[in-house]
Amino acid sequence: MSTQSERIKERRKELGLTQQQVADPVGVSRVSITQWENDPSVRISGANLARLAKVLKVSTNYILNGGPSRMEEPSGQYHLENNLAAAPAMHGQVPVISWVQAGAFTEVCHVELDPEDTIWLPRPPGASEDCFALRVVGDSMVPRYNPGTLIFVDPEVQPENGDDVVARLTDSSIEEATFKRLILEPGAPKTLMAINPNWPHRFIEINGNCEIIGTVIADMNLRRR
Incomplete structure (x- = not known):
């Protein structure tokens, strides 16, 4: 063979x-x-x-x-x-994947993509080859990220306090990944926070029940889709 x-x-x-x-x-x-x-x-x-x-x-x-x-x-x-x-x-391209695919990202070395149907975007400078893009849905991260905003997520970037991250809650039955701000403050529990002050259940305390899939390193808005 x-x-x-x-x-x-x-x-x-x-x-x-x-x-x-x-x-x-x-x-x-x-x-x-x-x-x-x-x-x-x-x-x-x-x-x-x-x-x-x-x-x-x-x-x-x-x-x-x-x-x-x-x-x-x-x-x-x-x-x-x-x-x-x-x-x-020197930059290459990154695929725009679904939130379900992002939720499965940590379980396999890469997500399965259809070369014909996948949308590709230029890779942000300095991003790793495993970087991917997601289209924001919902209002949990407004006004910083509106629905439809494209975010670029790099699994190789170690998140720090205040970084926006894509994560998967391992104790949840929901297969999709979630997009929140990571709060790492001394003496306080590690927390995922929705930026929208009016979002219900704005804070999610995490203690071993969460896998950080990647850190948001860039975002963009398209005038036409």
């Missing part, structure tokens, strides 16, 4: 693509593609894996596990669109 590296290299050559032609739309360097094609032990992040699968026109499962799970592809040679500019390699 072929290795992950062999499948990536073989598929790239089948499509007649150079390593650079794969690297640009994935948002990584050519050196990264070389590593992926030669070192089977290299772990590809969930976001990069989804973009790589889209470029190679295969499923993420085919890259990871092999087998007859390639996506159906049109006949003829595959050509990259020359009217699209790749995201800067």
Whole structure:
């Protein structure tokens, strides 16, 4: 059975693509593609894996596990669109995921994404490869974050007092993640707080029943959706 590296290299050559032609739309360097094609032990992040699968026109499962799970592809040679500019390699892109997917983020190394349906946004400067975006719902964090605001969440950033975080309550039957401000004050219990002063049950005391999924490092509002 072929290795992950062999499948990536073989598929790239089948499509007649150079390593650079794969690297640009994935948002990584050519050196990264070389590593992926030669070192089977290299772990590809969930976001990069989804973009790589889209470029190679295969499923993420085919890259990871092999087998007859390639996506159906049109006949003829595959050509990259020359009217699209790749995201800067130093930043890459992040997926916009659902709150249910965010709630499951700590249980797996990455969430399963559909390369065709996932919305991708430029990765904020300094963010890790595991950074992802969420669209705010509800009014618990107004006026700072209105419904529809996109927040960028980085699991690699250690939260500090006053940071806004996405968390999962392990003693709750609700699968979705929650978005609150983390309060870490000396002599006081660790607390998640809704910014909205009129929000019912504004404070949630946490003591081992909460997993911080990631820290909000940036946000943006779109004029059109």
